[in-house]
Amino acid sequence: xxxxxxxxxxxxxxxxxxxxxxxxxxxxxxxxxxxxxxxxxxxxxxxxxxxxxxxxxxxxxxxxxxxxxxxxxxxxxxxxxxxxxxxxxxxxxxxxxxxxxxxxxxxxxxxxxxxxxxxxxxxxxxxxxxxxxxxxxxxxxxxxxxxxxxxxxx
Amino acid sequence: xxxxxxxxxxxxxxxxxxxxxxxxxxxxxxxxxxxxxxxxxxxxxxxxxxxxxxxxxxxxxxxxxxxxxxxxxxxxxxxxxxxxxxxxxxxxxxxxxxxxxxxxxxxxxxxxxxxxxxxxxxxxxxxxxxxxxxxxxxxxxxxxxxxxxxxxxxxxxxxxxxxxxxxxxxxxxxxxxxxxxxxxxxxxxxxxxxxxxxxxxxxxxxxxxxxxxxxxxxxxxxxxxxxxxxxxxxxxxxxxxxxxxxxxxxxxxxxxxxxxxxxxxxxxxxxxxxxxxxxxxxxxxxxxxxxxxxxxxxxxxxxxxxxxxxxxxxxxxxxxxxxxxxxxxxxxxxxxxxxxxxxxxxxxxxxxxxxxxxxxxxxxxxxxxxxxxxxxxxxxxxxxxxxxxxxxxxxxxxxxxxxxxxxxxxxxxxxxxxxxxxxxxxxxxxxxxxxxxxxxxxxxxxxxxxxxxxxxxxxxxxxxxxxxxxxxxxxxxxxxxxxxxxxxxxxxxxxxxxxxxxxxxxxxxxxxxxxxxxxxxxxxxxxxxxxxxxxxxxxxxxxxxxxxxxxxxxxxxxxxxxxxxxxxxxxxxxxxxxxxxxxxxxxxxxxxxxxxxxxxxxxxxxxxxxxxxxxxxxxxxxxxxxxxxxxxxxxxxxxxxxxxxxxxxxxxxxxxxxxx
Numbered sequence: 001x002x003x004x005x006x007x008x009x010x011x012x013x014x015x016x017x018x019x020x021x022x023x024x025x026x027x028x029x030x031x032x033x034x035x036x037x038x039x040x041x042x043x044x045x046x047x048x049x050x051x052x053x054x055x056x057x058x059x060x061x062x063x064x065x066x067x068x069x070x071x072x073x074x075x076x077x078x079x080x081x082x083x084x085x086x087x088x089x090x091x092x093x094x095x096x097x098x099x100x101x102x103x104x105x106x107x108x109x110x111x112x113x114x115x116x117x118x119x120x121x122x123x124x125x126x127x128x129x130x131x132x133x134x135x136x137x138x139x140x141x142x143x144x145x146x147x148x149x150x151x152x153x154x
Numbered sequence: 155x156x157x158x159x160x161x162x163x164x165x166x167x168x169x170x171x172x173x174x175x176x177x178x179x180x181x182x183x184x185x186x187x188x189x190x191x192x193x194x195x196x197x198x199x200x201x202x203x204x205x206x207x208x209x210x211x212x213x214x215x216x217x218x219x220x221x222x223x224x225x226x227x228x229x230x231x232x233x234x235x236x237x238x239x240x241x242x243x244x245x246x247x248x249x250x251x252x253x254x255x256x257x258x259x260x261x262x263x264x265x266x267x268x269x270x271x272x273x274x275x276x277x278x279x280x281x282x283x284x285x286x287x288x289x290x291x292x293x294x295x296x297x298x299x300x301x302x303x304x305x306x307x308x309x310x311x312x313x314x315x316x317x318x319x320x321x322x323x324x325x326x327x328x329x330x331x332x333x334x335x336x337x338x339x340x341x342x343x344x345x346x347x348x349x350x351x352x353x354x355x356x357x358x359x360x361x362x363x364x365x366x367x368x369x370x371x372x373x374x375x376x377x378x379x380x381x382x383x384x385x386x387x388x389x390x391x392x393x394x395x396x397x398x399x400x401x402x403x404x405x406x407x408x409x410x411x412x413x414x415x416x417x418x419x420x421x422x423x424x425x426x427x428x429x430x431x432x433x434x435x436x437x438x439x440x441x442x443x444x445x446x447x448x449x450x451x452x453x454x455x456x457x458x459x460x461x462x463x464x465x466x467x468x469x470x471x472x473x474x475x476x477x478x479x480x481x482x483x484x485x486x487x488x489x490x491x492x493x494x495x496x497x498x499x500x501x502x503x504x505x506x507x508x509x510x511x512x513x514x515x516x517x518x519x520x521x522x523x524x525x526x527x528x529x530x531x532x533x534x535x536x537x538x539x540x541x542x543x544x545x546x547x548x549x550x551x552x553x554x555x556x557x558x559x560x561x562x563x564x565x566x567x568x569x570x571x572x573x574x575x576x577x578x579x580x581x582x583x584x585x586x587x588x589x590x591x592x593x594x595x596x597x598x599x600x601x602x603x604x605x606x607x608x609x610x611x612x613x614x615x616x617x618x619x620x621x622x623x624x625x626x627x628x629x630x631x632x633x634x635x636x637x638x639x640x641x642x643x644x645x646x647x648x649x650x651x652x653x654x655x656x657x658x659x660x661x662x663x664x665x666x667x668x669x670x671x672x673x674x675x676x677x678x679x680x681x682x683x684x685x686x687x688x689x690x691x692x693x694x695x696x697x698x699x700x701x702x703x704x705x706x707x708x709x710x711x712x713x714x715x716x717x718x719x720x721x722x723x724x725x726x727x728x729x730x731x732x733x734x735x736x737x738x739x740x741x742x743x744x745x746x747x748x749x750x751x752x753x754x755x756x757x758x759x760x761x762x763x764x765x766x767x768x769x770x771x772x773x774x775x776x777x778x779x780x781x782x783x784x785x786x787x788x789x790x791x792x793x794x795x796x797x798x799x800x801x802x803x804x805x806x807x808x809x810x811x812x813x814x
Binding site for chain 2: 037038040101107117
């Protein structure tokens, strides 16, 4: 038992000295790669902990590896890091009152955009239907023919 | 003396820009041909003096003039000559001067290539271009003068940031700025049209080639930047959703929307107001990008607040330009619906859908970039917005766009009948689904639902573009050749597909191994064995480096020899990673040397990145498409036709034309 403890201690010490802990299998390595890409190196200028050589990033990498080795899930590791260092560490912004527009805005814009397009089209049809005399129709036909010709020439 | 000449030339250029701003606009307003005619020579003179100014700064770098503060900060006598030249735009002051040089060059180009524009219109265009020049030259002279002397001079310089000592960085900024600044032409045309109250298909025809050229430069600039980040930063990534990258992507998205909207306005006379708004938007986003990158607001809101001089100037200029042009837009934009009716299923409608989706994607990038700054400034907490956000919001908006892109060109204007279109596309649709689904399986041996979906969409984009080309070739009237514009569009659209394949397969199936090895060790990825042969010291002109030799074998056969380096530059002692890459069409092998560990132990980053080359090839195809589209004979013949009509109608502009 004591030997084991000493061994573990020794392992921890050497791991710390080396500055990087190790992972046991390729799946864990892939998990680590993915996780370290969504965590921010908080002292760097917009770098993930995977992309930074800073002391802090190295420390965070070790923390993540440690937790992977302890058998924590990805979600648990992220929750732990966010709880400890705040949302700033996570490249995925939280969904709350302040960020609601950020998350939903682009999709709302798609819907609003299409509604506006269809409405404009309707109004256009109505306004044209009102003034449509025979001569105008004839004129438009001619114009469209020339536009068509243009198009095919293009 | 050299820096003083440069400084003085810039001051003269400012006055030329002022003349260019005021005289032609007043002339156009009052109808005085002599004043209108001043725009052209003023723009040319402005270019000349900005070029002299730029040349003087370059000369100061070449001659190692260490009495110039900017040279001291960004150069060194040991720096190789090509980097001494590119160091001119290696930092804030010089890159702004490059900005102004590009702007003046675009102005010069208008004076050369727009001989056929009506005098009133050209005068207003010159005026708007001049106004932008005034703003930026003033900005340089007041807050960011690169010619400031350092007295007494330094014995040597602090050297160029090692990250920038790279061939990619010699041409990336000029290309990017050509694109950024090029949208000022579309902007000036739009504002000139609003001022003149004449907003029609002719205006769109004039704007199109200029917009396309600016867009293709921006495309090349963004690709070069991405490529540089890929091999120079040593992390194997090619897009980081960094605010600086986003700053260039936003005008690109707006410009892409503008190109498509201009097509409708030119061919059908529809969406005029919207097209004008997009032209204003594209350039406004270029200015916003300049503000974000140059004001320091990205580093931190607080850094901006403590040294606000530069930021406030650009912000004020931004507000004036955007505010004035939007005000003008609200006042003058035509409130009519022109261009004839079109049905729900028509090319107009599909191009509008293109615009809606591009605007939503743009909104995602804009909000993702600004949210951290805004929330922090409002005291609502610090958040980070990165790849997970953009994967979840930007990508789902863009993929439907790629689907529509395959259909759009085959649909006719006004009221497209769905049946013939679907008949033409039925076969390629099924082929796209099958090939797209199989592609990852055959090349990578595995797939996921998302990968298969994205791959199907990408293959569909390529197949449907080819199908469109076939259709046009079969249907062409009188066996005439197709115009360059058609080929341009097909190539650009296929390029989108190529890019999506590359981005999808590279992100999904890249394998990264981060390992500690000793000399003699082997790292394996898939079937490739990376063998670290040796690490030996090498001396460069202004750095020393450890260069590794990594031989890569596959089934015992040698595939490549890679030589990643770990450089330490003499002056700025920060260590630099020089990755070494063996690229083929279907995969990149990428090795980066990280730090040394112990006697002959090294941290090594090894990547196998499938289809990486497609990520660069796609946008390069888009740019090639842009070149073809801009060179379409149509723009030149139409210009000639206008000149002829004007020659025949012997009123007004003839006075000027005699001089041309």
